[in-house]
Every structure is written in structure tokens, then in C-alpha cells.
Amino acid sequence: MNKQTYLCLMLLFTSTLMSANPFSKNTATAMAYSDIQRVRIDFTMPTGYIKHLLLGFTPNNAASDGVDYGYDALSLDNFPNDLNWIIEDENYVIQGVGAFQDNKQYPLSMFISNAGDISIALDTLENFDSDIDVFLFDALYNTYTLLNDLDFQENVDQGTHLDRYFIAFKNNTNGSVYNSSSDVQLSINENDTQETSVSFLRKSKEIYITSNQNISKLEVYDLLGKRLFKQENIQAKTWRLSTPFIKQNYGIVRVYNNQGITNKKLLFH
DSSP states (O other): OOOOEEOOTTTTOGGGOOSSSTTOOOHHHHHHHHHOEEEEEEEEOTTSOEEEEEEEEOGGGOSOSSOOTTTOEEOOOOOSEEEEEEETTEEEEEEEESSOOTTOEEEEEEEESSOEEEEEEEEEEESOSSOOOOEEEETTTTEEEETTTOOEEEEEOSEEEOSSEEEESSOOOSSEEEETTTTEEEEHHHHHHOSEEEEEETTTTEEEEEEEEEEEEEEEEOTTSOEEEEEEEEEEEEEEEEOTTOOSSEEEEEEEETTEEEEEEEEOO
């Protein structure tokens, strides 16, 4: 499926010029603009389209967590599937806030007309002296996904999803575990009931599988049922598979072990 990218004309954050005259090019304004720290987020809809969101941290707390004229951009489009920052009960595609604080969380509003798989990913970080951790907090399951290493993927029902998803910069719960050596974040509660976990590692472009039983066989299919890959006699509890052979956006990973078969639909990009 071809992916169409929705671009906001203000995505470069030019509206953050700190002057009564938005076209001012004085030195102080240029320096303030270059000092803004940006977190760019990509939302992949169930239809495969991508929308970009921008969160900007302003020096000297020039903006706030509320609505700030010149720093926040309203979401003027009416997409059937959408993700936005939510500020004072309104939807925004760009949110400008004060100086970066890792204890802050920023709420998102999600609207889904086509139930299916969505993805929330970290695109880029700009103007940070060192990389920061960016999490997707799912308040429904009390889990944190570290977006620096792994896209958040979920099958979402049709409807409006408020007070569920947040962008965060610190893991504030003991309900989830992130293992930096394996680049995989799992919910403890989920791990108690789900014996086999299948994830896609965005940075390394690998399928990552972990199980409490030896994996005997692995297969990858496209959505039409065509088998793209098969590996037998694995006999390991963890397995990584590089995916240069996968050209599709979506696929089905089938994992075999002594407990049975686990099927997982993944988004590859």
C-alpha cells in the first residue's frame, strides 16, 4: 500500500518566532528559534497513512502547557482516523511548551473510524545535547513503550480514545519492564499470561521473538497468505530475524513451540 504523508504547513515550527512581527529576522529571534528542542512523532493509521505531530520545548519557558498563541497549531483537518495533542479540550498538530522536564506527560487524542492496527513512532529528536528517552504511555494497560527503540503497535477499536495515550519521558510504573540489551519492552502482566512475544524492532529492522519455551519453527506470511520465510529447528527461546526480504507494510509472523502456535500481525516500516 502506498503511504500518503499528511504535512502541516507549520511543521517547521516557523510560527514560534518570538516577536510581535512573525516575519522578524533579528538576531535574538533567530537564536530563540534555533534553541527550540523538538520531538517529532509519526502516527500510522489503520489505512496505512501517516500523520506527523510536533512537540517543541521553548527556552526560558516562553510557552506553557496551555494554549499559547504563536506556539501551538490547531489541527484543522477532519481525518476519519487521527491523532492529535489535546490542549484545553482542543486538538493540535503542534504543541509548544516550556523547558524540557522529564517528569511531564503530554496527552494525545485518538479518533478511529477504521478499526485496525495503528503505530506511534518517534521520528526525530532535534537540538538536544544528548538523546532523551521518549515513551508512549498506555494508561489503559499501565505500560510504557520506549519509542527510541520500538514503535508502539496496537489493534485499536473504532471510537474516540481520550485519556489513554500520553507521550512521556520517564517510566513511572513498576508495571512494565524494559530490557535495554534486547531492545524490547514488555508488560509484566502481559508476560504472565502471554508465553510468546513477537515484536518488530524499528531501528535494526528485525523481528524479535522471545518465549518461555524453545522456539521450534518460524514462518512469515503476507496478508494474502503467501509464505515469505520459513526457518525450522531453531531450538532457542529468543530469536532475531533480519527483514530485508519483506517489501510489504504488514505481515503475519507465526511462531511454533511445544505450547502451540502464536500468530502476530506486525507493521514493517
